[in-house]
Amino acid sequence: MGAYLTRRVLLMVLTLFGMSVLIFVMLRLVPGNIADILVDSAGIADPKEKAKIAAELGLDRPIFDQYLQWIGGLVRGDLGFAYVSERPALEEIAPRIPISAKLAGLALFFSVILGVPLGVISAVRQNSAIDYLLRIVSLSGLSLPSFWLGLLILMASVQWFGMIPIYTNEPRGFIDEVLLLSIPAAAVGFRSSALIMRLTRSSMLEVLRQDYIRTARSKGASQTTVNYVHALRNALLPVVTIIGIEAAFLVGGLIVTETVFNIPGVARFLVEAILWRDYPIVQNLVMLIAFCVVVVNFLVDMAYMALDPRIKYAD
Amino acid sequence: MRNRLAIIAGGLAAAVVISAPAFAQKQGGTLRVSHRDNPPSASIHEEATISVNMPFMSVFNNLVFFDPKEKINSPDKIVPELAESWSWNDNKTKLTFKLRNGVKWHDGKPFSSKDVKCTWDALRGGDDKQEMIRKNPRKVWYKNLKEVTTNGDNEVTFTLEREQPSFLSMLAAGYAPVYPCHVDSRVMRSKPIGTGPFKVAEFKRNEGIKLVRNPDYWKKGRPYLDAIEFKIVPNRSTRVLGFVAGEYDLTFDSDITFPLLKDVKDQKKDAICEARPTNVHTNLLVNRDAPPFDNPKLREALVYSLDRAPFSDILTQGNDLRGATMLPPPAGVWGMTQDELQKLPGFGPDIEKNREIARGLMKELGYGPDKPLKIKVSTRNIAIYRDPAVILIDQLKQIYIEAELEPIDTTIWYNKVQQKNYQVGMNLTGAGLDDPDGVFYENFYSTSDRNYTGYKNPEIDKMIDEQSAMTDVNKRKAMVTKIEQALLKDAARPPITHGVANTCWAPAVKNLVLQHNSIYNGWRLEDVWLDK
Numbered sequence: 001m002g003a004y005l006t007r008r009v010l011l012m013v014l015t016l017f018g019m020s021v022l023i024f025v026m027l028r029l030v031p032g033n034i035a036d037i038l039v040d041s042a043g044i045a046d047p048k049e050k051a052k053i054a055a056e057l058g059l060d061r062p063i064f065d066q067y068l069q070w071i072g073g074l075v076r077g078d079l080g081f082a083y084v085s086e087r088p089a090l091e092e093i094a095p096r097i098p099i100s101a102k103l104a105g106l107a108l109f110f111s112v113i114l115g116v117p118l119g120v121i122s123a124v125r126q127n128s129a130i131d132y133l134l135r136i137v138s139l140s141g142l143s144l145p146s147f148w149l150g151l152l153i154l155m156a157s158v159q160w161f162g163m164i165p166i167y168t169n170e171p172r173g174f175i176d177e178v179l180l181l182s183i184p185a186a187a188v189g190f191r192s193s194a195l196i197m198r199l200t201r202s203s204m205l206e207v208l209r210q211d212y213i214r215t216a217r218s219k220g221a222s223q224t225t226v227n228y229v230h231a232l233r234n235a236l237l238p239v240v241t242i243i244g245i246e247a248a249f250l251v252g253g254l255i256v257t258e259t260v261f262n263i264p265g266v267a268r269f270l271v272e273a274i275l276w277r278d279y280p281i282v283q284n285l286v287m288l289i290a291f292c293v294v295v296v297n298f299l300v301d302m303a304y305m306a307l308d309p310r311i312k313y314a315d
Numbered sequence: 316m317r318n319r320l321a322i323i324a325g326g327l328a329a330a331v332v333i334s335a336p337a338f339a340q341k342q343g344g345t346l347r348v349s350h351r352d353n354p355p356s357a358s359i360h361e362e363a364t365i366s367v368n369m370p371f372m373s374v375f376n377n378l379v380f381f382d383p384k385e386k387i388n389s390p391d392k393i394v395p396e397l398a399e400s401w402s403w404n405d406n407k408t409k410l411t412f413k414l415r416n417g418v419k420w421h422d423g424k425p426f427s428s429k430d431v432k433c434t435w436d437a438l439r440g441g442d443d444k445q446e447m448i449r450k451n452p453r454k455v456w457y458k459n460l461k462e463v464t465t466n467g468d469n470e471v472t473f474t475l476e477r478e479q480p481s482f483l484s485m486l487a488a489g490y491a492p493v494y495p496c497h498v499d500s501r502v503m504r505s506k507p508i509g510t511g512p513f514k515v516a517e518f519k520r521n522e523g524i525k526l527v528r529n530p531d532y533w534k535k536g537r538p539y540l541d542a543i544e545f546k547i548v549p550n551r552s553t554r555v556l557g558f559v560a561g562e563y564d565l566t567f568d569s570d571i572t573f574p575l576l577k578d579v580k581d582q583k584k585d586a587i588c589e590a591r592p593t594n595v596h597t598n599l600l601v602n603r604d605a606p607p608f609d610n611p612k613l614r615e616a617l618v619y620s621l622d623r624a625p626f627s628d629i630l631t632q633g634n635d636l637r638g639a640t641m642l643p644p645p646a647g648v649w650g651m652t653q654d655e656l657q658k659l660p661g662f663g664p665d666i667e668k669n670r671e672i673a674r675g676l677m678k679e680l681g682y683g684p685d686k687p688l689k690i691k692v693s694t695r696n697i698a699i700y701r702d703p704a705v706i707l708i709d710q711l712k713q714i715y716i717e718a719e720l721e722p723i724d725t726t727i728w729y730n731k732v733q734q735k736n737y738q739v740g741m742n743l744t745g746a747g748l749d750d751p752d753g754v755f756y757e758n759f760y761s762t763s764d765r766n767y768t769g770y771k772n773p774e775i776d777k778m779i780d781e782q783s784a785m786t787d788v789n790k791r792k793a794m795v796t797k798i799e800q801a802l803l804k805d806a807a808r809p810p811i812t813h814g815v816a817n818t819c820w821a822p823a824v825k826n827l828v829l830q831h832n833s834i835y836n837g838w839r840l841e842d843v844w845l846d847k
Contacts, residue, residue: 031724031726031727031730032724032726032727032730036726036727036729036730037726038355038449038450039450039729040726040728040729040730041355041362041363041364042355042361042362042363042364042450042452043363043452043729043765043767044450044451044452044764044765044767046764049449049450049451049764052449053449053450056449084353084355084356084520085505085520086501086504086505087505092520096521151552151553154552154553154556155556157560158556158559158560158582159582162560162561163560164553164556164557164559164560164562166548166553166557166562168546168557168562259549259550259553260550260552260553261553262546262547262548262549262550262553262557264519264521264522268521268549269520269521272353272520272521275725275726276726277726
């Protein structure tokens, strides 16, 4: 197990290194840089101004030097300066991480807390009215884009309650924050919950037809025990995989949800930084996301072992 | 057309009512405003967008200012601000300002003539002051400024190369605040220091801008508001819903299009909405340096192909204004009347006749129904640019031009235009000042940094200089019309329509006066108060 973990950690480091090279090169392949954009935003046609800004920001140096400077800084915890705000990138990124992390966590929580039980109910009540209803709900979840759902929620709130649940001021406490983030989290988590629900249902249906389920029933185990102890645990393996994948995909959902609900999180900030070619922000944020995805994948693999004792990672 | 004039006239009438003296102003409160995007920086001198002017103008003062109580910016409506008075020498080449005593910057340092000198030394591109501002989009405004000299702490003189009646107007624009000499340019871009009625408390990207009352403001009793909060809300639907729900007291400038106006009025019956010209006009960019549009006849055909009514009807429910480069009256001080416009090529009411001329020119060049000219119409990939481009493509079919839309990522748009890597482009041009010097020098003068199409015409340069020096307003107006005609004939950014849009506010917001010939002016907000 120890050797396996060492191998995984090394692989994670290697993946992150590959990602860093990829991000760095891709960003520089995209046409236009911050000097172009800063000058163009003022509608100026002066190449000298662009060259001056490019030199000021070190963009005229060889690309390899620029990469070494970034990666060296990253290792030391120095993320450089944001080009647009001219403030340390860390100061720009750090306050936004908790906001998006809470939103993503809450969205994932919603999707699991809704998706798994409803998937089980749908499976054990196969072809009943409630199964049909839940299938329609899950189909809607997959078909409704989260930005559209978000806008519908906002419009309904204004129309019926005369208020708008958007992020205007920093929340004043835990309850305030949960209330503020719940609605956008539900909007972004709805799609994932639909996916989890459908997968849990099909996985449960497969497991419920297994011999050991029949054996458990014949031994007199209650319906609840059979469903939730014997069947669900075994049906959860593919669901956990999907939860892991969805956690990574949540970032995409967060971009539109943060925009619609006006949440000053990392995802919206990343899009803005890409538009401005604010390399220090984009590079560091994408690295952070890559790190999260790698860690989530690792945790999913570890969860397999916890869920199914037959799974062992060889040394 | 009658509708449009009625809207403008209504706006002006409302202006009279709104700008009437208000009584029992209340002190205090926070004005909450929605903002459409992240301002590129907080430095007004370095930018060219309303996204910067609207939130940051109230941080600064000018030497002189267009009277904020007046809707129309005009040279005879200029009032003192940091200057207490001003005077010209006999040959009108030296403009001397007596400065206000006891004014302090927000950091407590005293304001003096040195600050005025170093601001304009930097703006006119003096080598020793260039580090004060990183970008200088309006350098050409000050091409006639020879030097700035101080005489003690409270007097400053601007020496011009020649007479320039518009010079004072340029100093009165929102784009001409006085900067502090002692503050680093990086600070001016992120948390600027001014002498204005409000101080910057916070500028957080993607979140908002918070301004707080300057307790040491030189104008006693002002401002009325304790604070102004601009919330950055990039999604327009969210911004509008936020205003309807009472989350914001004021919408972003010109944010409410005519199709949206009905929704806003339906859902928030007490909202006060004012339509006004934005002084931003849609126009064509024609690459005259490469085939096929290096041929003047083809450019002329393009000018005759345009039917402006569908642009206005489709995009703004018929509310846009018809004009040439300068904003047309009644809001525009220098633009041509509708009668004068009708005489311009392509502006006549008989569209079919215009297009017949265009088709004739195309046939002369060997094009026809069986042999159409194939081109690309490039534009920024933003709806306000793309939508008129699509209408243009449809109209070009009428004169044997088969055009294809080429949407360009906004980050490389100007680069593409500067490199002349396009055939025809759809463009928007805003005027920071309703003045021929501001508009012509910026966009058409051959040495202007903002002349991004690289338009060079020595005759036009000469005419621009000539009108700039004219002191007789009527003669100058005639010359301005002549320049507009020449530009149109040369297909230099042929104008399509001038925008009109709505800004809305809650009834509790009092004393807000929107200026009708430039959205970039009038955001000092020191007289605004909240009746809450």
